[in-house]
Amino acid sequence: MYKYAIFDLDGTLVDSMPMWCRLPTEYLQRKGAQPRPDLLEQIAVRTLPESVLYIKEAYALSEPPEQIAGELGEMAFEQYRTSVPAKPHVAQALEQLRRAGVVMCVASASEYEQIRAVLERLGLLDYFAFLHTCTLAGAGKHKPDIFLQSLARMGGTDPAEAVVFEDSLYSAQTAKAAGFAVAGVADAFSAANAPRLKSLCDFWCEDASRWPEIFR
Template sequence: MNLAGAIFDLDGTLVDSMDLWDRVPGMLVQSFGKEPAPDLAARLAAMDLPEAAQYLIETYRLPCTVQDVLSRVDQMVDEEYRCHVALKPGAGRLLEALSKKGVPMCIATASEEHQARQAMERLGQREHFSFVLSSSQYGPKTRPDIYLAAARRLGAQPDRVLVVEDALHAARTAKQAGFLVAGVYEPSQAADAPALRQVCDWYLPRLDDEAFLARL
């Protein structure tokens, strides 16, 4: 593989935080005395944070603004990233292997930039990443904007940049935009695994999959 760059998703790819994001929307709705739908997290999965906030306000008639919702979410999740979320199995080994190859890397996340930086610093992986981009600025991963912006900052064409994602909709977007794509197994999205295998150039049960590392 002759890579000119690599773009990593954060939640469910680099860090084991999907359970947090599954719980937060319901917790927020309940804080207003409302009852969230059982499948609320699934309904929000492909949205960026502002879109999800607007959906919650409209669906549950919450007496607040989008910024109010985003501020509450920030308060609820900041401590988790700063103190608790764990690195996904094999992440450190893959990042080290790419660094040794001289591949520049960044993070493109639906979370906030500071949350990604805090998590990577605590987990000892911050040195591997040149920068972090957030969907809060570039829109949801149903559109390729965040990947294309990351490729430009990496100074590389999409066909030489690897995107590492656990979410089917995000992997599909990156692939359609011309990127190389590695899909990562995430237990909370196991139902999408067969489709993810079809979309991606590589499917990784773990980030340090031996066959994949051997091709770097």
Template sequence: MRLQSAIFDMDGTLLDSMFIWDDLGVGLLRRKGIQTAPDLPEKLKVMTLRQGAAYCKAEYGLAESVDDIVAECEAQVEDFYRNRVEAKPGVKKFLSLLKMEGVWMYVATATDRHLAEAALRHAGIDGYFRGMLTCSEVGQGKESPEIYERAMRRLRSTKRDTVVFEDALHAIQTAKTAGFRVCGVYDPFAEAEQAEIRRICDYYIRSFEEMFETETLE
């Protein structure tokens, strides 16, 4: 895996954190006594927090404003990110290796900046990255390649020399279609999509610990 620069998704890729997002919308509505559609988590996972709040308000007739819904969700997520979130096994060692080899790294996440910064700081990996971009800052979710394109430009790199690390199929498809090399990272919350992720990715790992068991980094 020859690379000059790397762009990392955060939740489900660097951090063991997808479960907090998977239950966020359902949990919010459940606490209000509302039964949700079975496919709600699937719909929300491609949205930013504000987009998801607006969707839940419109779809389930919530009386609260979008701002209030976002604030309620953020309080739950922020507590988790500031106090409990952990990096996935092997992540710190892998990032240290890349940094020693002079690889420039960026984070591209759908999570809002203040939450993402708190999460990376608590997990002890914030110091490895030259910067971060969020979907809210870019103005588009990961159905658009803009977040990867902009991160690549900030890294002063090219698609040939950049590898995007992602766990979610829709984001992987976006990066691949845009011409990036992509490393699929296994996360149990995307179990049903693993066959397709393996098929389309240039590289695939079940764990970052695998990177030290094989000659995958050149």
């Protein structure tokens, strides 16, 4: 019986991946730089500070990292605050999980203020015991730190008692290798990796309506 649920944000709880696909490209174009085809691939596995350093160095931007981070953060925050929608059936699923006594948190590569803004606007914030980020954890999701720290903060000690919900293949691989049960979440952005994600995960969810079944 699983006791804990650790949710990714982007592509899992909210449909923000289209925004994140546009954001780095739009930012670089504003700076007069031509984004390379592998831009999204390069920053997908990095935390925000790591992504900022990559963008600065790879595109020879003159702005200091702090300014780049601030400008990107402002662009993303505005989208989270005003327009990023929840994915289908998420609110109903979270309500059922809360009634079942499942302890839930968010573990995301996005920044704390961004996560809080979108979840608060969508009326989902109170479902979660806390919000955790890769920046706070000190490592991206290529390392298990964020998942293990989240489990400990929820009061758990055994990863096998927790389910990590992820749409990202590399994040799911990290969680699985650390001993967590993993629920793969379908998302258009990661459709190319869906077959590999399905084969890796303990559960596969086309949408959030499947989530409560996992804890019964």
